[in-house]
Amino acid sequence: MTTRAGFVALIGEPNAGKSTLLNRMVGAKVSIVTHKVQTTRARIRGVALEGDSQIVFVDTPGLFKPRRRLDRAMVAAAWGGAADADLVVMLIEAHRGITEGVERILEGLGDVSKGRRVVLAINKIDRVQSDVLLAITKEMNERFPFDETFMISAEKGYGVTDLRKWLAGELPEGPWLYPEDQIADLPMRMIAAEMTREKLTLRLHQELPYQLTVETEHWEERKDGSARVDQIIYVSRDGHKGIILGNKGETIKAISKLAREELTEFLGRKVHLFLQVKVREKWLDEAERYSEMGLDFKDGK
Numbered sequence: 427m428t429t430r431a432g433f434v435a436l437i438g439e440p441n442a443g444k445s446t447l448l449n450r451m452v453g454a455k456v457s458i459v460t461h462k463v464q465t466t467r468a469r470i471r472g473v474a475l476e477g478d479s480q481i482v483f484v485d486t487p488g489l490f491k492p493r494r495r496l497d498r499a500m501v502a503a504a505w506g507g508a509a510d511a512d513l514v515v516m517l518i519e520a521h522r523g524i525t526e527g528v529e530r531i532l533e534g535l536g537d538v539s540k541g542r543r544v545v546l547a548i549n550k551i552d553r554v555q556s557d558v559l560l561a562i563t564k565e566m567n568e569r570f571p572f573d574e575t576f577m578i579s580a581e582k583g584y585g586v587t588d589l590r591k592w593l594a595g596e597l598p599e600g601p602w603l604y605p606e607d608q609i610a611d612l613p614m615r616m617i618a619a620e621m622t623r624e625k626l627t628l629r630l631h632q633e634l635p636y637q638l639t640v641e642t643e644h645w646e647e648r649k650d651g652s653a654r655v656d657q658i659i660y661v662s663r664d665g666h667k668g669i670i671l672g673n674k675g676e677t678i679k680a681i682s683k684l685a686r687e688e689l690t691e692f693l694g695r696k697v698h699l700f701l702q703v704k705v706r707e708k709w710l711d712e713a714e715r716y717s718e719m720g721l722d723f724k725d726g727k
């Protein structure tokens with residue numbers, strides 16, 4: 427079986443429908459759809475399977491400048507070994523047409539794409555008449571040499587399968603980037619782990635053990651709408667455990683509270699967060715496994 431895998435950068439103005447489109451393509455609710463603008467912080471947005479292809483969707487760093495340390499860490503984590511996206515999808519809103527924001531993205535697109543294939547996806551086609559669509563398609567293609575134009579409605583699902591199939595077929599041949607059983611909730615697990623790691627960094631500063639990773643071990647969606655999240659903070663030496671626990675466990679308690687608050691805000695629902703500290707002996711093996719997965723958080727400073 428020939429497999430294909432690669433990164434697809436999804437770019438578009440806030441509210442263009444990126445999250446809705448991702449949810450459709452990924453088939454699991456991994457990114458957060460919201461009416462508010464600029465809620466998106468994660469850089470890996472989802473992983474979709476189409477035939478023998480694995481499509482890893484990412485946000486495009488650089489277009490929207492990272493605002494916080496977390497974003498930069500996520501950029502590094504998300505891009506990992508892959509220097510750049512294989513394909514770029516520019517998403518615009520049919521009923522808004524070529525806005526100032528769209529113009530700005532078009533200006534930057536030359537640099538971002540660097541000869542990569544770029545497709546245009548005109549979203550929210552359920553909101554306009556076909557003559558409007560044709561006019562936008564024509565004008566956009568006059569401004570940039572898109573490889574393809576797709577007319578879609580992420581919300582209604584029109585055209586989404588065609589787009590996903592096209593992307594799948596264009597990705598380079600190669601092994602999948604993520605193990606199959608980790609696909610569905612990888613992004614949220616990663617984001618949650620990174621939030622805890624960020625709190626550790628802020629609290630411990632120089633004391634922070636060099637070899638430290640946070641992993642989300644377990645994620646349970648509860649019937650009452652809340653989530654139970656279990657994470658393990660791995661350190662390399664027993665002596666480091668005490669630093670993280672703090673006097674009478676006060677450090678880990680404070681970290682847990684801050685991380686839980688941030689995760690609750692991010693998800694928009696109640697979260698029960700449980701942290702454990704463990705010593706990981708076979709450190710190298712694990713570090714290797716991490717970098718294979720493109721999740722080397724040590725680079726995410």
Ligand SMILES: Nc1nc2c(ncn2[C@@H]2O[C@H](COP(=O)(O)OP(=O)(O)OP(=O)(O)O)[C@@H](O)[C@H]2O)c(=O)[nH]1
Nearest residue numbers: 440441442443444445446460463464550579580581
């Ligand atoms: N009518 C219509 N509305 C849509 C469609 N796709 C998305 N929307 C709506 O557009 C709004 C924004 O969608 P999101 O998916 O959150 O947009 P986003 O680009 O991810 O936004 P940020 O997270 O802010 O970057 C939501 O209210 C969606 O329901 C569509 O095809 N048709």
